[in-house]
Amino acid sequence: MSINTDMTVRVVAISQVAEKVKRFRLERADGGAMPVFSGGAHVVVAMRDGDLLRRNPYSLMSSPRDTSAFEISTLRVENSRGGSAFMHEKLKVGDRLIVSQPINLFPFDGRGRKHILMAGGIGITPFIAMMDQMQREDRPFELHYAIRNRGHGAYWKELTERYGPHRVKIYVDDEKLFIPVDQILGAQPLGTHLYVCGPAGMIDGVLGRARGAGWPEQNLHCERFLAPPPGKSFRVILRKSAKTLTVATHQSILEAVEAAGVDAPFLCRGGACGQCETSIVSYQGALEHNDHYLEPDDKQSGRKIMICVSRLNGPEITLDL
Amino acid sequence: MLVVGIKSRPVYTGLSIDAHAPRHLFALENEGARAVLEQADKACLAKSEILYIGADSFATELAGLKPFDLWTAHTVPILLNRLKVTLQTAKMGTRLYIAGTESFIGQAMQVALELGIDFNSIRTEHRGSLARRVQCVHCKGITDKVTTSPYTCTHCGLPLLVRDHYSRRLGAFQGVNIDAEEPGTAPAPEVLFP
Amino acid sequence: MNITFKKETFRDDFTFRNSPATIRRFPFPFNEDSYMYSVNMEPHVKGAPGTAFESLIDVDEHFISEMHDRALVLKEDPLRCQALPHMMTAQWDTLELIMEQQAAGYPEHFSLTRDGDNWHWINRPMGIDQKFIFGDASTLAYEPMEYITRQAQGDFCIVDQRDNNLWMDAGMVTTQADWSLDFDIGMNFMEWHGPVPLAHQIGVFERALKFLLNLQQGKPVRRLNWTMTINPRLDTSPENYPKWGPDRTTVTPENVGNKVHLRCELQSLWRLPRSNAILFVIRCYLIKMEEIATVPKWARRLPRVLRSLPPELVDYKGLTRYRQATIDWLSKFDDGLATSPGIFPD
Numbered sequence: 001m002s003i004n005t006d007m008t009v010r011v012v013a014i015s016q017v018a019e020k021v022k023r024f025r026l027e028r029a030d031g032g033a034m035p036v037f038s039g040g041a042h043v044v045v046a047m048r049d050g051d052l053l054r055r056n057p058y059s060l061m062s063s064p065r066d067t068s069a070f071e072i073s074t075l076r077v078e079n080s081r082g083g084s085a086f087m088h089e090k091l092k093v094g095d096r097l098i099v100s101q102p103i104n105l106f107p108f109d110g111r112g113r114k115h116i117l118m119a120g121g122i123g124i125t126p127f128i129a130m131m132d133q134m135q136r137e138d139r140p141f142e143l144h145y146a147i148r149n150r151g152h153g154a155y156w157k158e159l160t161e162r163y164g165p166h167r168v169k170i171y172v173d174d175e176k177l178f179i180p181v182d183q184i185l186g187a188q189p190l191g192t193h194l195y196v197c198g199p200a201g202m203i204d205g206v207l208g209r210a211r212g213a214g215w216p217e218q219n220l221h222c223e224r225f226l227a228p229p230p231g232k233s234f235r236v237i238l239r240k241s242a243k244t245l246t247v248a249t250h251q252s253i254l255e256a257v258e259a260a261g262v263d264a265p266f267l268c269r270g271g272a273c274g275q276c277e278t279s280i281v282s283y284q285g286a287l288e289h290n291d292h293y294l295e296p297d298d299k300q301s302g303r304k305i306m307i308c309v310s311r312l313n314g315p316e317i318t319l320d321l
Numbered sequence: 322m323l324v325v326g327i328k329s330r331p332v333y334t335g336l337s338i339d340a341h342a343p344r345h346l347f348a349l350e351n352e353g354a355r356a357v358l359e360q361a362d363k364a365c366l367a368k369s370e371i372l373y374i375g376a377d378s379f380a381t382e383l384a385g386l387k388p389f390d391l392w393t394a395h396t397v398p399i400l401l402n403r404l405k406v407t408l409q410t411a412k413m414g415t416r417l418y419i420a421g422t423e424s425f426i427g428q429a430m431q432v433a434l435e436l437g438i439d440f441n442s443i444r445t446e447h448r449g450s451l452a453r454r455v456q457c458v459h460c461k462g463i464t465d466k467v468t469t470s471p472y473t474c475t476h477c478g479l480p481l482l483v484r485d486h487y488s489r490r491l492g493a494f495q496g497v498n499i500d501a502e503e504p505g506t507a508p509a510p511e512v513l514f515p
Numbered sequence: 516m517n518i519t520f521k522k523e524t525f526r527d528d529f530t531f532r533n534s535p536a537t538i539r540r541f542p543f544p545f546n547e548d549s550y551m552y553s554v555n556m557e558p559h560v561k562g563a564p565g566t567a568f569e570s571l572i573d574v575d576e577h578f579i580s581e582m583h584d585r586a587l588v589l590k591e592d593p594l595r596c597q598a599l600p601h602m603m604t605a606q607w608d609t610l611e612l613i614m615e616q617q618a619a620g621y622p623e624h625f626s627l628t629r630d631g632d633n634w635h636w637i638n639r640p641m642g643i644d645q646k647f648i649f650g651d652a653s654t655l656a657y658e659p660m661e662y663i664t665r666q667a668q669g670d671f672c673i674v675d676q677r678d679n680n681l682w683m684d685a686g687m688v689t690t691q692a693d694w695s696l697d698f699d700i701g702m703n704f705m706e707w708h709g710p711v712p713l714a715h716q717i718g719v720f721e722r723a724l725k726f727l728l729n730l731q732q733g734k735p736v737r738r739l740n741w742t743m744t745i746n747p748r749l750d751t752s753p754e755n756y757p758k759w760g761p762d763r764t765t766v767t768p769e770n771v772g773n774k775v776h777l778r779c780e781l782q783s784l785w786r787l788p789r790s791n792a793i794l795f796v797i798r799c800y801l802i803k804m805e806e807i808a809t810v811p812k813w814a815r816r817l818p819r820v821l822r823s824l825p826p827e828l829v830d831y832k833g834l835t836r837y838r839q840a841t842i843d844w845l846s847k848f849d850d851g852l853a854t855s856p857g858i859f860p861d
Contacts (some may be wrong), residue, residue: 001560005733038791064789100734105792109677110601113437133596133789137604186343188413191437214342214414216442218678267729275729329702329709378604441678458753468671479757486710490701497753501760502836 006046007034007100009279011093012069015234020076020087020148020153021122023061025069030098033067037102039130040223044269046098053258057084057269058200059197059223060102062132070099077120081227105273106223108134113191115141118124118179118206120198121148124155126223127197131163144166144184146198149174174187181206185213224314226270228252229290231311236261237318239281253307257321264307264321271309278307278319285314322491330485330494333426333447338365342416347388348404348429350397350421352448354383357420368515370407374400375421399424401432401514408436420446424454424465427492453481456493463493468508471499472479480507517623518807520579522642524528524615525585525675531801534705537576538806542567543738543858549823552714554723559737559783567781570620571735573798574668579640579748581668581690588666588689588750595696595752596661598673598685601716605673605685608787609652610659610795613667615676636668661683669781669798672696675703676791681727683707684792690740690799692778693756693833712827712844730793732786739781739858741830742796743841747801766837771844772805775837777817804844810860814848821845 003268028034041064042057059299076088091097106117106126112309113136117127124145134141143163147153156267160168171177194215196206203222230250237244238257250257253277257264258300267275271291280287280303289299291306298304307319336356338345345365347357354373363386370390371383380393394400408417418437419429426445433443445503452466462476470483474496481496488495523530533541562568567575588595598606614636616747618627628635631665632649643666647654655662664671664687673685681704688696699707705715714720730736744751745762766774783800821834823840829835855861 003560003734005731036788037732038789041791101734102788103731104791107676110604110675110790184411186414190408190411190413190415192413212341214339214344214416216416216439218441219413220437267731274725274728314352323741329706336535422749439678458698459755459757461697484710487696487706488698491698493696494751497699498757498760502756502757503761 006098006185007032007101009070009097009099010153011095011097013024014091014093017073018209019152021073021152021154021310022076023071023073023154024087024091025071026097026099027069034070035101036067038104038107038128038131039064039108039131040108040126041102041104042091042106042126042268043072043102044100044266045072046085047091048081049280050091052082054083054086055255055258055266055269059129060107061125061128062105062134065136073122073125073183077227081230083227092186099160103267106195106221107219108139108195109193109219111191111214112139112193112195116184116188116192116194117141117143118181118194118196119143119196120151120196120202121146121147123196123198123202123223123225124159125197127195128155128159130195131159137165137213141167142184144169144171144179146171146173146179146202148172149267156198168318179206179272181209182213185210185215193219193221196220200224200226212243224270224272224293226272226309228269228271228309229288231288232313234285234312234314235316237316238321240321248313252309253305253311253319257307267306269308271306274306276306276308278305278321279303281318281320282303283312283314283317285317287311330487331423331489333423333445335404336360336418336420336444336446337364338418339416339444342414343368344411344415345369346404346407346411346415346417347371347373348400348417348421348425349375349379349383350425351379353420353422353446353449355420356418356446356448357386358382360362372400372403372407397399399429401428404429405432405436408433408438416442416444418444418446420448422449422452423447424452424460424492427454427489430489431492433497436491453483454493455481455496455515456488456491457481457496460499463491464496466513467496468512470513471507471510472496491514494499518574518576518578518640520619521576523577523580525580525584525747525749529546530747531577533579533802533806534576535567535696535809538802538809539860540566540569540575541800541802542739542779542781543810543860544741544777545816545820546856546858548816548826548854550820550821552711552717554719554726554738556723556726556736556738556784559785567800568737570616572616572620572667572796573781574617574621574624575729577722580669582641583597584668584749585665585689588752592752592754595689596664596687596697597700598658598660599701602660602673602675602685602790602792603652604795605675605787605790605792605836606660607660608790608792609671610663611649611674612787612794613671617667626734635713641666653671660687667795671749672795672797673787674793674795676728676793679728680704680722681793689752690699690800691752691797692744692752692780693753695753700755709832712831713825727784727793729787730784732788735783735785736780737783740782742778743837744778744801745774745833746836747803749799749813750799757801763833763836766840768840768843770836771840772808773803775804775841776842777804777807793802804841808845808848811848812861813855814845815852816854818842818845819854 008029009026058072267273288311290309369388370465374394457474460477482499486495617625675682675684783796785794
């Protein structure tokens, strides 16, 4: 089932939008129209870094209706696995990248009477596209955006100007302004949906408070920008492909499999969507499940693993791939 | 068409109280009151409002629990209207619990769904009669308190097989003309939902 | 390609007939001599010319007559077309998809030109020349889904994706094999498939749901489903069961060839871009046994399939009264020779 719908794009502009944040404007190399998409969607960007092919997911922040280009913003991360270093230091205007079709694992609920968006740092990106769409479709929303300081925070000024201070509230850590989560949670009409995107601690904290305030699961949504955590190196045997490979310390199983020329399915590359679920034939050591997808029993069973983020602490694992 | 044992009928998992919720709203019909009376942990009652319809004896027992508010209705439509009004101004964190006959649960659920509450967040418990609310798929007329299959549609007169296929949106099971292929051969009604 | 459209009826006098070319392009649903449910999805890509797969939204010689029948059904029963309030964005996605695909597949019959949000749609067979603003429902005579599906063959369901589940939240359903949109609208995947026997036990729906939740933009999929109908009647809705139910008792050994029809649904599923919903197209094709008999491979295979069906399927698909008569009639074409794999005629 390998119909290739990926698109070759050219980087047409790179802007420094905040201290560690750059925005990249991507247009199709063939001059064609970009597909429209739904706010919250991301694309997987494949970039050649020397002899390494990197694939990273980035939220689309451009207007979902804008077919002239895609725009993404990335944070330069300390101890990057190389992806953000590449984007910030090596990528130049004119360079080519491959991007996937948009994939949405963080859509808003169309039935919502109101939408509360909570963003932390670079977690603002999916909300920028979402708000553009919500405004156009006349959907009531509020953005609560937490930034470290006004120099680090990206887009806070533009968003406040565009949507107005009654809809966009900025909270600055350095100024000791913090999102009054409990107050917000207690003041929403029935049928409100809550969306959180930011550091794991923020997501877990906010959702924990929401559950504690009696909000049902169906009204809570989050997107985690989970980069595959590093770990010890180990061997992988692919039974169907009859290949043996080594997963390096800063490499995910999925990345090692792809580097070995094997096509494995994926969608989010962040342990959330389930597409890369792989059956385990056997293993020695302990499985490190880093995903947010498998049920606890599946994790215990030792028969399944999400290869985009999970690892083995041991010498060898055989997968049904 | 006439297959039995289909999987799309609702399952009522019981009134498990969400201890975290700051406000609890109960809609109870008759024996549905027992679902609350039999709750082991009654700590939530101080934050609970009960909307009740049914026998006075249950109303007295419910009052004995000293909920934050107990409101009794004369008829189901009146209760449903009060439920609607309450939900319209309710905040997130309000949990809804419904107990009673399937027909009552379905109708109360409809009110909540209309206001954008996800049905998975509503806790329900079946108590009392198994009688069903059925929609005739032909004339769209709804008949309540159906205890037999087949039954005669009270709107268009066709004999209808009562299927287990259930619509939350309509709050009713589906009734289909049982002798459509050979009119006049409908079997005698059998009490299946007493 | 230029199609010659027929003028025929799917009710009352039933003048519907397939021309010889249409018989050969029929999407025969059986690729072997027996049948069981499976998640038989494959990529929905353009197939060979001369087959029902040659365009991604298929228009054939029955187009105008089918649209006429649809208009009659809707006049009698407006509840066959409904959309829950939150589905408007998905309705526009659907309008765009159908207009684009029909214009691309049949440029001599349909054209679509766009200037920003100012769109111009021409449907020559139905004499429609429409300028409108994409996204502004006040510029069309109907809401977008109803507008375009009154000009497209087959039923269309728009399925919302939320909560790791799929929800049938809008649809135009006038050519269905016995299910009610008015009853099922708002249900989720397992609920609307509730009445289907056997499939739940073998996990077909779990696998299908998981697959569809990850359906991607630009990669539609398709599968075939089937049942049988007496007379070429498109509207075999439960609503009208008292009208078409008695037809099942009118089959005799002499009239099987003319009355008994194989009804195939070519289903395609498309991820919609702006709404993230899924468009579920159920394109219905009818063929009578006499027409099946003109294709030797199908005439051999069909009685074998019918003989192999489990009783629950026979009952659920409504075949009980006339299955044996159909097998008997077809058996004269089954010389016991092997049939080639796959669905296409030899």
